[in-house]
Amino acid sequence: NAGVTQTPKFRVLKTGQSMTLLCAQDMNHEYMYWYRQDPGMGLRLIHYSVGEGTTAKGEVPDGYNVSRLKKQNFLLGLESAAPSQTSVYFCASVGNLNQPQHFGDGTRLSIL
Amino acid sequence: AQSVTQPDIHITVSEGASLELRCNYSYGATPYLFWYVQSPGQGLQLLLKYFSGDTLVQGIKGFEAEFKRSQSSFNLRKPSVHWSDAAEYFCAVNNNAGNMLTFGGGTRLMVKP
Numbered sequence: 001n002a003g004v005t006q007t008p009k010f011r012v013l014k015t016g017q018s019m020t021l022l023c024a025q026d027m028n029h030e031y032m033y034w035y036r037q038d039p040g041m042g043l044r045l046i047h048y049s050v051g052e053g054t055t056a057k058g059e060v061p062d063g064y065n066v067s068r069l070k071k072q073n074f075l076l077g078l079e080s081a082a083p084s085q086t087s088v089y090f091c092a093s094v095g096n097l098n099q100p101q102h103f104g105d106g107t108r109l110s111i112l
Numbered sequence: 113a114q115s116v117t118q119p120d121i122h123i124t125v126s127e128g129a130s131l132e133l134r135c136n137y138s139y140g141a142t143p144y145l146f147w148y149v150q151s152p153g154q155g156l157q158l159l160l161k162y163f164s165g166d167t168l169v170q171g172i173k174g175f176e177a178e179f180k181r182s183q184s185s186f187n188l189r190k191p192s193v194h195w196s197d198a199a200e201y202f203c204a205v206n207n208n209a210g211n212m213l214t215f216g217g218g219t220r221l222m223v224k225p
Contacts, residue, residue: 004155033212040121042202042215043156058212090155100146101213103155 002026006091006104013081013111021076021107023091031094032074033058033101034066036087043090049074081111114139116205118216125193126224133188133219135177135203144206145186146213147177151199159201162186173197198223 004025013019023032030051035043045058049068063085065077074093078085088108092101115138125131137143144163148156160171167179177188186203203216 040217042116042118042204042217043213044215045212048212092156100158100161103148103157105155106153 004091004093004102004104006089006107008107009105010108011110013078013109015081015083015111017081017111018077018079019081019109020078021089021091021109023074023076023093023104024072025074025091025093025102026072027093027095027102028071029093029095029102030071031097031101032068033092034064034074034076035090035092036060036085037090037106038087046076046089083111085109086111114143114205114207114214116203116214116216118201118203118219120219121217122220122222124222124224127195128192131188131190131193131197131221133201133203133221135186135188135216136184137186137203137205138184139205139207143186145177145179146204146206147171147175147186147188148202148204149173149199150202150218156202159188193221193223195223195225197221 007022033048034046037043044060047066052071055066067075088106091104094101117136146161147159162179200218200220202218204213
């Protein structure tokens with residue numbers, strides 16, 4: 001049982017480049033989330049999805065876009081990467097409200 | 113808006129000593145509360161959760177936490193710390209709508225031999 005899988009695990013980008021982070025879950029969960037983790041700030045919610053075909057903004061959505069075309073996948077896109085987006089990105093999913101979220105191992109992204 | 117505060121950024125304890133990590137939350141309704149642990153380079157693992165009922169909850173790895181509504185706190189405790197407990201610990205509150213979590217800034221625990 002793989003749970004939540006994030007790809008890639010590491011990436012270095014130049015300012016202005018674009019990329020997509022993939023999150024895949026095999027638990028048939030309805031809800032999926034993208035967070036960023038920065039030192040001393042815990043995890044902050046970027047975007048989330050409450051079901052296939054839906055997305056919504058979280059606390060820090062600027063500079064990111066997301067898509068949920070398939071229930072098992074939640075993609076996070078950076079159209080024009082900026083150094084301020086250097087961070088560790090975590091994906092999470094959950095099946096039912098008020099249950100604990102399951103987290104992936106993270107993607108470490110550096111933007112030069 | 114909900115918020116979570118973990119007042120201690122770093123804590124160092126000796127192996128075998130007791131541990132208490134503090135968490136204070138701000139939320140208008142009955143909160144759903146969580147403690148997660150993160151080892152270096154890893155994702156977050158759930159230690160325990162509080163939804164309702166008994167205010168003292170037991171978790172994995174010998175951890176427990178007590179919900180105190182009057183103090184808006186959900187402190188994490190362990191009677192005897194092991195070297196393998198060195199990690200970063202996050203407290204989080206659920207907003208009961210869309211199942212969105214708000215995290216505290218984390219407490220990094222170091223364990224001295």
